[in-house]
Amino acid sequence: MKKVVRSVTVVVILNVKNLNNNNKSKIAMTLGDPSGIGPEVVAKSIQHLSNKGDELPFIIGDTNTVNDAFSNLDTDIQVKKIKNVSEIGSESKSIFVLDNEKYSDKNFIKGENSVDAGIASHEWVEIATDLAIQNKVDAICTAPINKESWQLAKFKDIGHQEIFKRKSNSNYVATMLVSGKLRCMHLSTHLSLSKACDYVTTENVERAIRLTQKHFVEWGFPKPRIGVAALNPHASDGGLIGNTEQEEILPAIINCKKDGFNVTGPHPADSVFYDAINDKYDVVVVMYHDQGHIPIKVYGFEQSISVNLGIPFIRTSVDHGTAFDIAGKNIADPTSMIEAITLANSLAYDSEL
Numbered sequence: 001m002k003k004v005v006r007s008v009t010v011v012v013i014l015n016v017k018n019l020n021n022n023n024k025s026k027i028a029m030t031l032g033d034p035s036g037i038g039p040e041v042v043a044k045s046i047q048h049l050s051n052k053g054d055e056l057p058f059i060i061g062d063t064n065t066v067n068d069a070f071s072n073l074d075t076d077i078q079v080k081k082i083k084n085v086s087e088i089g090s091e092s093k094s095i096f097v098l099d100n101e102k103y104s105d106k107n108f109i110k111g112e113n114s115v116d117a118g119i120a121s122h123e124w125v126e127i128a129t130d131l132a133i134q135n136k137v138d139a140i141c142t143a144p145i146n147k148e149s150w151q152l153a154k155f156k157d158i159g160h161q162e163i164f165k166r167k168s169n170s171n172y173v174a175t176m177l178v179s180g181k182l183r184c185m186h187l188s189t190h191l192s193l194s195k196a197c198d199y200v201t202t203e204n205v206e207r208a209i210r211l212t213q214k215h216f217v218e219w220g221f222p223k224p225r226i227g228v229a230a231l232n233p234h235a236s237d238g239g240l241i242g243n244t245e246q247e248e249i250l251p252a253i254i255n256c257k258k259d260g261f262n263v264t265g266p267h268p269a270d271s272v273f274y275d276a277i278n279d280k281y282d283v284v285v286v287m288y289h290d291q292g293h294i295p296i297k298v299y300g301f302e303q304s305i306s307v308n309l310g311i312p313f314i315r316t317s318v319d320h321g322t323a324f325d326i327a328g329k330n331i332a333d334p335t336s337m338i339e340a341i342t343l344a345n346s347l348a349y350d351s352e353l
Contacts, residue, residue, distance in 0.1 A: 026088070027344050028098075028131055030124040031061025032143025034108040035117045036322025037332040042143050043069035044334035045341055046095055050077055057141055057341055058088050058096040060124045062103045066095070072330045085136050098127070110328030113146060118153030121145045125160055129167045132313035138348035139314035141340050146322040158190050164311045174211055176283070176307040177292055177319075178353070179300030182276050183283040184292030185212045185309070196288035200231050200244055205252035208285055213261055215309045216282060219353040227272050227281035228253055228265030229291060235268045249287075273299075302335040305343055307353070314347045316340040 032038025043066070046056055059066055063081045070079055078094045088096045103120045125145065131137045142160055150157065157163050165173045176185040187208050188199045209226060216224035228249060232242035239246055249266040256263050267275070269286070273295040276284050286292035296304045306319050318336040326332060346352050 026085070026137045027055075027057035027139050027141055027341060027348065028085075028128045028137040029057040029059050029341070030128050030140065030142045031059055031065060031121070032124075033117050033121045033146040033149055033322045034062060034065045034103075034106075035110055035112055035114060035149070036144060036146060036324055036327050038121075038143030038145075038322065039065050039069035040072070040327070040330060040332045041318065041334040041337040042066070043073055044332070045337040047073050047075045047077065048334065048338055049341060050075070050093065053092070054342075055345060056092075056095055057344075058082075058085070058098060060098045060128050062106070062108075062120065063097045063099045064104055065108060066097050070095075085131065100127075111324040113149045113152055113324075115149070115153045117146065118149030118151070118155065122150055122153060122155050122157070122163075125163050126167065129163055129313075132315070133168055139316065139344035141337075141344045142315065142317035143337065144318055144320055144322050146324075160315070160317060161189070161308060164308070164313075164315065168311050168313070170311050172207060172211065173308055173310040174208055176212070176309060177296040177304055178307055179296045179304035180277075181279060182273060182296060182299050183307075184273075184296055185283050185285045186289060186292050187285065187287050189289045191288070193288065193290075197231065197244075200248050200287050202248050202251045202255075205249050205285070205287075206255050209252060209256045209261065209263055211309050212283055212285060213256070213263075215307075216353075219351060221282055223262050224282045225280070226261065226263040226283055226285060227267055227276060228263060228285045229269045229272050229287055230266035231287045233268070233270075235266050302333060303339055304336070305339055314344055316344040316347075 029042060031042060049056055067079050070077060076093055080094050080096050081099045082096050106116045108117050128140045132140050147159060161173055174186060175189050176183060187204060188196045191199060212226055213224060231244045234241060236242045236245040245266045253263055253265055269291055272284050275281060318340055320336060323332060
């Protein structure tokens with residue numbers, strides 16, 4: 001059986017508007033790949049929130065798969081199938097599943113990629129996205145999908161972010177990971193390392209800084225302290241180890257400072273995260289995927305949260321994989337999903353990061 005490396009992060013796409021007038025947030029949770037640990041962490045997180053008396057999201061997925069996940073838990077939560085979000089009730093011990101019944105006859109095998117699982121998980125994300133765009137939900141919280149299953153199903157979307165960008169007609173989407181005091185805004189994510197280095201241009205870096213500034217001001221940081229990481233070792237040591245810092249990153253920082261931004265850098269990547277953890281920066285703009293993911297996951301592997309900027313709705317998600325090697329064993333840790341739901345609710349209700 002092929003193993004899938006597990007990592008725990010949460011993704012969020014921000015909108016600062018509370019769409020409901022009843023001071024309660026309607027959170028849509030997608031089930032993820034039904035052959036992975038998504039259904040398990042969804043069920044466990046809902047059980048945890050129910051035990052605390054917290055407001056529960058509703059699920060977009062297959063009711064049979066949801067029932068299977070809850071059958072492994074000691075809980076009195078009742079699973080109720082619905083066909084429209086208007087059917088969602090207020091029962092404290094009920095979890096509602098928006099189910100179009102297209103996959104009720106599918107046999108999703110735990111720990112295995114399949115076309116059926118790819119089609120199902122992809123459609124559930126699209127349904128959630130449509131609901132968010134139509135303002136029928138306040139936020140989306142997604143369980144992990146399997147990119148290989150999406151490829152088997154012939155989808156061009158690499159992951160969630162591509163669906164959100166396409167369906168919302170957004171021009172620029174970026175990912176920020178959060179773990180406690182450490183926040184890393186990524187210049188790029190789904191690029192090879194060589195392409196990611198080529199992507200470090202003045203235009204792209206400046207755009208990332210400006211998007212970061214915009215959202216942090218919306219989240220209650222009147223003058224956010226933005227640190228920008230260098231690309232090369234030692235921030236190139238004045239040009240001795242590359243010239244990207246002087247030719248591309250620094251001009252972007254200077255342009256933003258002219259507009260009053262509290263932004264500094266480029267800072268050596270081996271020290272900037274330490275400084276951020278010690279409250280020198282509110283956020284660090286990093287140059288590529290692993291430059292931000294590694295410190296975030298080392299600092300807070302289970303609790304890390306990822307925030308996508310640039311899309312007009314809230315979306316939080318675990319960013320750990322489908323973990324096929326432990327799928328169906330009832331040993332998956334739901335901490336990241338719990339954090340994702342909690343943050344989605346907070347953002348939807350009072351716009352606090």
